[in-house]
Amino acid sequence: MGKISRRGLFKTSLGVTLAGLPYEHRALLAQLVDRSDYGKVKEPVKGLQRGKFGKYEISRLIIGGNLISGSAHAGELLYQSALMTHYFTTEKILETWTLAEQNGINTTLMRADPHIFEHYEKFKRERGGKLQWIAQSAPEQGDPVENAKRARDHGAIGIYLHGGVSDTFAKEGKAEEIGRIVEGFRKAGLAAGIGAHYLATVQACAKAGLDPDFFMVTINRKEYYSSPAGDLADFMKTIRKPWIGFKVLGAGRDKPLEGFQHAFEKGADFIAVGMFDWQVRDDTAHVQAMLAKGIDRDRAWA
Numbered sequence: 127m128g129k130i131s132r133r134g135l136f137k138t139s140l141g142v143t144l145a146g147l148p149y150e151h152r153a154l155l156a157q158l159v160d161r162s163d164y165g166k167v168k169e170p171v172k173g174l175q176r177g178k179f180g181k182y183e184i185s186r187l188i189i190g191g192n193l194i195s196g197s198a199h200a201g202e203l204l205y206q207s208a209l210m211t212h213y214f215t216t217e218k219i220l221e222t223w224t225l226a227e228q229n230g231i232n233t234t235l236m237r238a239d240p241h242i243f244e245h246y247e248k249f250k251r252e253r254g255g256k257l258q259w260i261a262q263s264a265p266e267q268g269d270p271v272e273n274a275k276r277a278r279d280h281g282a283i284g285i286y287l288h289g290g291v292s293d294t295f296a297k298e299g300k301a302e303e304i305g306r307i308v309e310g311f312r313k314a315g316l317a318a319g320i321g322a323h324y325l326a327t328v329q330a331c332a333k334a335g336l337d338p339d340f341f342m343v344t345i346n347r348k349e350y351y352s353s354p355a356g357d358l359a360d361f362m363k364t365i366r367k368p369w370i371g372f373k374v375l376g377a378g379r380d381k382p383l384e385g386f387q388h389a390f391e392k393g394a395d396f397i398a399v400g401m402f403d404w405q406v407r408d409d410t411a412h413v414q415a416m417l418a419k420g421i422d423r424d425r426a427w428a
Contacts, residue, residue, distance in 0.1 A: 171410040174230030175417045177395055177428050179368050180317045180339055182283055184233040184258060186390075187413040188370065189226045190400035191236030191262075194219050194245075198400070199350075199377030213402075219245050220253055222403040229410040233258040235370070235398045238277035238285060239267055246280060260370075261285040262321065262342075271310030284317030286342045289327075292320055296327040301334035308338050319370075325353035325361055332365070340368040342398075345389045348376030359392040359425070368428035372398045382412050390416070393425035 175186045192198060196211035214222075223234065236242045238261040249255035261277035263270040265288055274285045287307050295303050304320060311318035321342040322328050328343060343362070344352035351373055352358070362369055371394030375385040386409075389397050401409055 168407050171229040171407060171414050173418075174410055174414050176232070177368070179233075179396075179428070180284070182258060182317070184260075184396060185231045186396055186417060187231055187386075187410055188233045188235050188260070188396055188398040189223070189231050189257075189406070190372065190398045191234060191242065193400045193402065194222070195237050195239075195241060199373075216245065216248070218403065220249050220255075222401070222406065223249050223255055223257055224253055225403055225406045226401075226410075227255065227257060229407050230414070231406070231410060232256070233260060235260045235262065235372075237262050237264045238273050238282065239264045243276070243280040250281070258283050260317070260319075263288045263291070265291055270307050271314065274311045274314045274316055278314050278316050282316060284319060284339070285311050285314075286319030286321045286338075286340070287311075289321035289323045289342065289344070292322050292331075293324060293327050296322075296330035299330075301330045301336065304331060305334060305336045308336060312339070323351045323373075325358050328365070329361065338367060340370060341365065342370045342372060343394075344373040345371040345392055345394055346374050346376040346380060346385060347388050348379045350376035350379055352376075355388065355392050362393045363425045368395050369393060369425075370396045370398055374399060382409055383416075386412055387416055387421070390421045391423050393423055395428035 176183045177186055193210050194214050196207045196214070198206050198210055200206035226234070234257045236246070236259060246259060249257070259282045261274070261282040261284065263273050263285060267273045270287060277285050287304060292304055295301065308318045308320060317339040319340040319342050320331055320336070320338045323344045328341060331338070343358070345355060345358060346352050347355065371389040374389040374394070374397045375382065386397060399409060
């Protein structure tokens with residue numbers, strides 16, 4: 127029997143130890159052991175793919191805005207919103223958007239509220255930023271159509287009805303109210319979309335004959351605020367509108383490579399992903415590489 131080096135014994139022991147732990151614990155331990163990537167400056171990603179979004183062309187990877195707004199789905203942790211708010215200072219927000227542009231992301235998706243209006247205008251004015259912005263209606267801002275007009279006046283190219291609002295209307299049998307709001311978005315001069323967390327909401331909209339410009343629907347392997355992926359994929363094959371997938375990592379509960387691949391394979395045309403500055407480059411590299419290799423999917427690309 128050959129001798130095992132001290133390093134080999136450590137790696138073997140670590141492997142056995144990690145195997146019995148939940149993923150989040152394994153990820154934490156892996157970071158403690160391997161810090162070789164920390165502080166490395168990597169070349170920006172080139173050639174991030176894009177797709178058609180009405181009269182616009184947007185990157186297949188969209189940078190989301192929940193983290194920037196101080197929102198993150200972190201179970202019952204009470205400090206997470208304060209943590210996000212303290213981390214994402216004005217300078218950090220502008221830095222993160224700049225990194226996104228440097229790596230080929232040309233679109234962001236954010237709430238239509240004063241915090242975003244202020245920072246988006248500042249990004250354009252002080253950094254020469256050109257990120258396109260798709261807005262999420264912000265329920266606390268009042269009438270969603272008036273909210274859309276304010277987003278338009280601050281540079282948004284589109285807006286979608288908040289998924290929770292759409293889900294509620296659909297559950298109450300009020301799909302026509304969703305349609306009324308979507309038409310208001312369109313009359314405001316914006317690409318008009320419908321957000322949804324569940325397949326039943328999309329089905330209710332289709333049954334009512336609604337005609338949005340795009341759908342914003344959750345898709346992930348964890349079924350976190352999302353319907354079973356197979357059922358969703360089968361129905362979305364019948365929808366000939368751009369589909370932006372969100373919560374594709376189950377709000378941080380899945381690994382980027384697997385979560386991104388899954389969303390595209392199940393039919394999402396674009397994915398909106400909340401990212402810290404230190405995640406932007408690698409997330410973009412994952413998407414660029416997997417799309418260059420080719421995605422096995424049944425639904426035609428938008």
